[in-house]
Amino acid sequence: MGTNQANNQKVAIITGGSSGIGYATSLLLARKGFYTYAPARNIDKSSSLQSIAEAERLPLRPIQLDVTDDSSVKAAVEEVVSEKGRIDI
Numbered sequence: 001m002g003t004n005q006a007n008n009q010k011v012a013i014i015t016g017g018s019s020g021i022g023y024a025t026s027l028l029l030a031r032k033g034f035y036t037y038a039p040a041r042n043i044d045k046s047s048s049l050q051s052i053a054e055a056e057r058l059p060l061r062p063i064q065l066d067v068t069d070d071s072s073v074k075a076a077v078e079e080v081v082s083e084k085g086r087i088d089i
């Protein structure tokens with residue numbers, strides 16, 4: 001078992017994290033201690049989320065993903081599983 005799988009921190013992926021409901025949900029979960037990935041198509045629009053995460057030292061990371069593109073979804077999920085070894089939410 002690798003280090004990532006031994007870590008009990010729960011992992012969330014919240015699509016649409018750069019604005020609206022996804023933005024609010026990403027911050028809520030990160031503030032509750034979930035390692036939260038916040039995908040959107042255009043990662044440049046995630047600068048506000050990134051700034052808050054850095055200021056509060058939150059476990060939150062914007063990533064690029066288009067939910068209408070299967071290969072993009074597969075690549076993002078593989079990236080998360082490779083980094084964290086789990087997806088809880």
Ligand SMILES: NC(=O)c1ccc[n+]([C@@H]2O[C@H](COP(=O)([O-])OP(=O)(O)OC[C@H]3O[C@@H](n4cnc5c(N)ncnc54)[C@H](OP(=O)(O)O)[C@@H]3O)[C@@H](O)[C@H]2O)c1
Pocket residue numbers: 015016017018019020021022039040041042043045065066067068
């Ligand atoms: N706001 C409400 O009161 C409300 C009520 C009921 C239902 N809803 C529904 O909930 C959803 C979110 O609403 P919202 O108000 O939070 O919208 P929003 O502020 O426009 O946020 C949409 C988010 O989704 C991302 N996104 C859009 N298309 C995407 C795609 N193909 N792949 C990945 N990310 C994508 C956007 O970033 P990018 O553009 O960079 O991808 C953005 O981060 C919508 O489907 C809306 O119809 C909203």
